[in-house]
Amino acid sequence: YQGVEFSEAMINGLAAAPGFAFFTEGGFPWIGTRISIQSYLDNFCSASGLEVIEGIPNSAQIAYDEVRELLIKGIPVVLQVNMRYLPYKWNGKIAGPEMSFGGHFLTLIKLDEIKKQAWVVDTTEKGENNIFNISFDHLMKARGSIEEDALMRPGYRYYHFKIPGN
Numbered sequence: 004y005q006g007v008e009f010s011e012a013m014i015n016g017l018a019a020a021p022g023f024a025f026f027t028e029g030g031f032p033w034i035g036t037r038i039s040i041q042s043y044l045d046n047f048c049s050a051s052g053l054e055v056i057e058g059i060p061n062s063a064q065i066a067y068d069e070v071r072e073l074l075i076k077g078i079p080v081v082l083q084v085n086m087r088y089l090p091y092k093w094n095g096k097i098a099g100p101e102m103s104f105g106g107h108f109l110t111l112i113k114l115d116e117i118k119k120q121a122w123v124v125d126t127t128e129k130g131e132n133n134i135f136n137i138s139f140d141h142l143m144k145a146r147g148s149i150e151e152d153a154l155m156r157p158g159y160r161y162y163h164f165k166i167p168g169n
Contacts, residue, residue: 007053007166011126018047040083040106044162053164063147066159067139071114073163080111081164082123083157085148089125091135105148106155114139 009017044055060066070080086107087098112134113122119139124132146159
């Protein structure tokens with residue numbers, strides 16, 4: 004996009020993201036390797052020279068409309084989601100509440116309003132970026148999750164990036 008290509012590993016490196024956290028809350032221990040979202044974005048933008056624009060809509064409809072307008076302009080959108088609601092990660096099903104994690108990110112690249120489907124780019128367990136198809140219903144649940152036991156809440160938050168001057 005805009006002639007700029009980064010792998011997830013490169014983004015994490017530029018963001019100075021490697022860190023360590025160990026959580027035992029919920030149903031299983033979890034080891035994390037990230038810093039705060041704001042520090043991640045600040046570090047990445049400083050190192051890459053890109054600007055980040057953040058959206059925090061206050062309703063599902065506004066969240067959909069704002070992201071749709073960006074896609075119409077050809078701008079891919081990074082969405083913060085609760086990965087529990089991403090069926091492609093869980094063999095076509097919704098995961099149990101113990102898998103709630105609202106600090107997952109994916110990139111939305113296309114909407115099909117007739118079929119009520121979205122196409123997203125997400126990282127697999129093997130570190131590969133793949134394109135996945137997801138229903139609007141599941142994507143909006145993932146974006147708007149407010150579960151009490153979730154580690155982080157997405158709140159329909161989204162981001163897009165631009166090269167200064169473009």
